[in-house]
Amino acid sequence: MLNSPLSPSSTELVINVLDMVLSEGKPLDRAYSHHFSGLQLAPSEQARITVVAGDILRRLNLYCYLSDVKFEEMSRMGTRLLNVWHLFHELDLPKMQYALQVDEKEYFDRLEKAKAQPALWDGCPEWLDTMGQAQLGEAWAKERAALSTQPKRYLRVNLLKCTREELGKKLRNEQVQTKEVEGVDTALEVTSDSALFRTESFKKGWFEQQDAGSQLVATAVDAKPGMRVIDACAGAGGKTLSIASQMQGKGRLLAMDVEQWKLDSLKQRARRANAHNVETRIIASSKTIKRLKLSADRVLLDVPCSGLGVLKRNPDAKWRDTPERLPVLVELQKHILQSYSRMVKVGGILIYATCSIMPEENRDQIDAFLAENEHFKFIEDENISVADSGFDGFYLAKLERISE
Numbered sequence: 349m350l351n352s353p354l355s356p357s358s359t360e361l362v363i364n365v366l367d368m369v370l371s372e373g374k375p376l377d378r379a380y381s382h383h384f385s386g387l388q389l390a391p392s393e394q395a396r397i398t399v400v401a402g403d404i405l406r407r408l409n410l411y412c413y414l415s416d417v418k419f420e421e422m423s424r425m426g427t428r429l430l431n432v433w434h435l436f437h438e439l440d441l442p443k444m445q446y447a448l449q450v451d452e453k454e455y456f457d458r459l460e461k462a463k464a465q466p467a468l469w470d471g472c473p474e475w476l477d478t479m480g481q482a483q484l485g486e487a488w489a490k491e492r493a494a495l496s497t498q499p500k501r502y503l504r505v506n507l508l509k510c511t512r513e514e515l516g517k518k519l520r521n522e523q524v525q526t527k528e529v530e531g532v533d534t535a536l537e538v539t540s541d542s543a544l545f546r547t548e549s550f551k552k553g554w555f556e557q558q559d560a561g562s563q564l565v566a567t568a569v570d571a572k573p574g575m576r577v578i579d580a581c582a583g584a585g586g587k588t589l590s591i592a593s594q595m596q597g598k599g600r601l602l603a604m605d606v607e608q609w610k611l612d613s614l615k616q617r618a619r620r621a622n623a624h625n626v627e628t629r630i631i632a633s634s635k636t637i638k639r640l641k642l643s644a645d646r647v648l649l650d651v652p653c654s655g656l657g658v659l660k661r662n663p664d665a666k667w668r669d670t671p672e673r674l675p676v677l678v679e680l681q682k683h684i685l686q687s688y689s690r691m692v693k694v695g696g697i698l699i700y701a702t703c704s705i706m707p708e709e710n711r712d713q714i715d716a717f718l719a720e721n722e723h724f725k726f727i728e729d730e731n732i733s734v735a736d737s738g739f740d741g742f743y744l745a746k747l748e749r750i751s752e
């Protein structure tokens with residue numbers, strides 16, 4: 349975690365970030381950019397602040413319990429929570445001038461009680477623990493624990509511009525230390541606290557930051573040069589760019605979404621990456637899909653989902669989300685599968701993916717789709733487990749269209 353306490357000013361920044369997320373409901377990355385803008389923080393100090401804020405959000409209920417602070421009291425009581433965080437990680441307390449002190453006896457009593465409550469220990473809200481237990485049974489406990497750990501930073505090498513070895517070497521010259529990720533040919537893990545986006549390698553489009561699990565999903569598309577490929581829920585193009593590099597710039601890659609601003613950002617990233625065969629198209633109505641009937645060799649449906657596989661990276665989501673959102677998402681996923689699968693041509697492959705680890709969004713969807721749809725044959729699926737892989741959690745299934 350850290351090997352020395354935060355400075356008083358960094359402690360205050362952490363409290364402000366937490367307050368913005370918890371009281372104003374702002375996403376964590378927005379709170380960081382708001383509070384970091386205009387400050388000349390060294391990249392290493394910025395990294396320390398994000399490590400602490402991220403860890404607190406991953407186990408917010410635990411730290412709140414240990415410090416007897418409520419989520420909504422962060423601006424008034426945050427100094428006590430931060431003191432408890434330091435105590436928990438066996439660090440000296442930060443030297444804040446006006447901090448609320450910790451009653452150490454009370455803290456150690458609470459610590460013992462917390463150890464006997466695994467879900468609290470893993471920073472899991474009750475609704476999520478109930479859901480995980482119901483959907484994953486015995487496998488849930490290890491996923492829950494893994495979701496409370498600090499995520500690693502991964503890069504995807506842009507093979508349109510360089511090899512993984514070349515990227516590693518260039519980054520080393522720019523004081524960024526990396527190591528190759530076993531089993532994911534396109535991935536490097538960043539092992540230093542460097543500011544990645546200021547590097548020349550980034551500006552030249554040699555890499556994108558992308559979790560290794562997400563890279564595995566994109567690799568499963570297995571797009572070949574010359575194919576017609578559709579990425580139908582492309583967002584800002586994390587997977588589109590990876591598919592573009594599989595295609596070596598040859599063939600047609602159509603990136604679609606319902607949000608134009610995401611496609612605009614995708615276009616910009618595609619230019620930087622030299623991904624010239626990417627075309628974007630907004631999904632304005634069902635006609636956009638109908639016009640592409642039976643047209644694609646590969647269709648990736650990286651559907652909107654609960655994001656419960658990526659909570660290490662987006663820990664603020666579990667304090668905003670509610671269980672009521674899941675059935676709505678499941679219906680939308682069902683609709684997308686039914687409707688967008690029409691774009692796959694006979695002999696073509698449909699790849700369904702989520703960044704969730706819940707079977708209801710994953711294999712259950714595929715089983716229900718296949719039960720109603722004789723035109724597709726199941727090829728394989730994969731659960732990318734947070735606990736087993738160390739990456740974010742994903743699901744992917746591959747289906748082949750066998751008839752019109």
Ligand SMILES: C[S@@+](CC[C@H](N)C(=O)[O-])C[C@H]1O[C@@H](n2cnc3c(N)ncnc32)[C@H](O)[C@@H]1O
Pocket residue numbers: 580581582583584585586587588604605606607610631650651652653684703
């Ligand atoms: C999981 S995200 C995609 C992430 C993206 N593939 C990536 O790798 O960066 C799901 C995307 O689906 C889009 N979406 C939501 N409803 C949709 C719909 N009905 N049709 C197509 N895309 C939709 C969202 O805007 C969002 O960008």
